[in-house]
Amino acid sequence: MSDQELKQLIESNARAIQAMLDSRAEERLEFQSGMDQLRDVVVRLANLQEGVTRMLVSLDEERPTILRKLNAIENKLDRFLESRAE
Numbered sequence: 001m002s003d004q005e006l007k008q009l010i011e012s013n014a015r016a017i018q019a020m021l022d023s024r025a026e027e028r029l030e031f032q033s034g035m036d037q038l039r040d041v042v043v044r045l046a047n048l049q050e051g052v053t054r055m056l057v058s059l060d061e062e063r064p065t066i067l068r069k070l071n072a073i074e075n076k077l078d079r080f081l082e083s084r085a086e
Helices: 003-085
Strands: none
Touching: none
16 A cells, blocks of 8 residues: 555545544534423423422412302301291
């Protein structure tokens, strides 16, 4: 093999290696972008879950008040109906 052929082979190999490294770097960036998107989705999901939990706690806290109001309405309605029946 002549010096010129050897030099061409080395340059060809160098270009192939550089192309593989560039491709690998691009794949790494795409992977990182996907991981960033996944992290964002997980954060949004956690925030949503926290909001649902707060809403359920709020409903549990308000339930006695709502039940008292409904009972008061029912009692007034019963008294009204009794007074109308008399």
